[in-house]
Structure formats: structure tokens, C-alpha cells
Amino acid sequence: MKRLFCPWRIKYITSEKEKECIFCKKPSENRDEENLILLRGKFNFIILNLYPYNNGHLMIVPYEHTNDITKLSIEVLTEMMELLQISVEALKETMKPHGFNIGFNIGEVAGAGIAEHLHMHVVPRWSGDTNFMFVFGETKVIPEDLQSTYKKLRPALEKLYEEKKKRS
Template sequence: MSAADESREEGGTIFQSGVGRADDLDRLWTPHRMAYIRGENKPADATSGECPFCRVPTLSDVEGLVVHRGETAYAVLNLYPYAPGHLMVCPYRHLADYTETTDAEAAEIAAMTKRAMSVIRGVSGAEGFNIGMNQGHIAGAGIAAHLHQHVVPRWPGDQNFMPIIGRTKTLPELLADTRALLASAWD
């Protein structure tokens, strides 16, 4: 073993000679995020056959993480949430722009967004929300081909050093558990 490959442990910190000094930072591994980084499940183009938001309604509520189904839209947990309870309200119809919604779709998206806020607030004590749609790739839409409105719950101090400096989000609950909690409180 060369000097560059030698390592020793002191007080739980591993030091590797030739590699660098310990930085005293803890590591949180989030391998599930790699699918998002690689763009898996992201449609290659604007066709509905490539779209995860068109595929989700064909799955069971549990498998698709669907919280509620309406007549023209549905609420689904975000696979890559910014915060616990982060969900999206999506029309069933494959369309990209909010101006393309029918009056019925726009009304149901708005009503579901209001209901999502009430449910999330009721089960988790969220004190605020970020609500929004990113229209087009240039505006930050990860999946620009299918309209979706984000409902992101917020709490005091939730934007601490982890996402800002550590570029890591911590989620205290499994998505399946969050889905069950929100779905049972919806009606």
C-alpha cells in the first residue's frame, strides 16, 4: 500500500494521507436523486406517450403516489420533493401552457390547490406555501411538456444550511407514508 492509499481513523473521522484532510462534514447519501439528475422519466419530447404526468393516472393511487383524483385534474406527490408534502396538481389532458386550459380545468386546478393547502396545513402544520407553475424550460420547468402546479409547504427555519450550503434536502418521511396521510385527510 502506498502512502497515498494509507488511512487512519480518529474519533470517527477518517483521514487519508495523500488525499486531503478531513473536512468534518457529515454526508447524507440520497441516491434516489440520481434519477432526477440523469433526467430519467423526463419526456424526450412533448408527446404524451413520453410523459410521466400522462402515465401516472394509469397507475394505482399508491403506485403513482396520487393523493386525489378529480374530473379534469389530479394531485400527486413530487418524486423529487423540495419539502415533505410537496405535491403537484396536474390536468389529465396533456398540455404545456396554462392558457390552453379549459375553464373547467383551470377551476379544478385552482380548487385542488386550495384543498391541497388546507390538507397539508391540517396534517403537518405548514405555516406557509410556495405555489407556482414554471412555464417552459427557460422558466425552469423540469417537464415543460405537461402543465403542473407545485404546492410546496414551508415551515420556519426549513431553508437552513442544508439546501443552501449543503445542497441537500432532508425529508423525514417516506413518500408512500406522506401519500397515505394526505390522501386520507383529503376527503
């Protein structure tokens, strides 16, 4: 049997799980880099997924604490789609993916890890990113650490966000 060591996972495994909603807590802490918050909009923020499916896996999250998409205002939904546009553009510019998976997991039975607070996933994809490690070993290899991804994406997102605001 071969072993793949992932020492960063032990922190999650052994840590006490958050009692309060992390999507409400993290933006209020004003420690964006530490909390992997890439960009703050008026109604939503963009954050890297701490346990990504792929490098660059980010989420667009409304500040409003709800798990019901029908309760979000047009302003929140509109900004969410604008942030999606600049997220895709920034990921294309910095990471050169071949495609994307974009979507919501609404409800625990639909796969939502944080079911009480709605969030949209943006997952860059590359040809061959699901390879033998995943198929045979049920192991996903993430080749770049989160801080390196953060340092690439944040300036690109900020630039695109400011350009979009100027055009509006």
C-alpha cells in the same frame, strides 16, 4: 469533507428516462399509490412530487396534455383552483406548515422539469426549513419518506374533496 448518503437517488440517476409524458402515463396505469397519485378529479389529479423541495410537495396536474395555460378550459382551471384549496387545507391539517409556495414553472427556461405538461406546484414551508445544510452544504434534508406523506395526505384529501362535492 462530510458525506450525506441518499440511496434512493441512485434509482433516478441510473434509470432510463421516460420517453413519454409521465403526467399522461401515470394516471392511465391505475396504480395510484405506487405512482403517488393522491386524488383524481374530473379534469385534474393531485400527485406527490417524486423529488420534492419539501415534505408534502405536491402537484396539481390537468389530464389534458398541454404546456399552454391559455389553452385550458374554464372547467379545468376552476377545478384546478378547487383542488388547490383542498390541497392547502389538507396540508395544513396533516402537516401544520407555516406557509406555502404555490405556482407554475412554464417552459424549460422558467425551471419546468417536465416542460411539455403544465402542472401547479404546492410546496408547504416551515420557519427554518432552509437551514445551514442548504446554505452551506447545498443539500436539502427531507425528513419524511414519500409513502408516509402519501398515507397522511390521501385520506385528508379524499375527505375534503367529498365534503366539497356535497356542498356544490
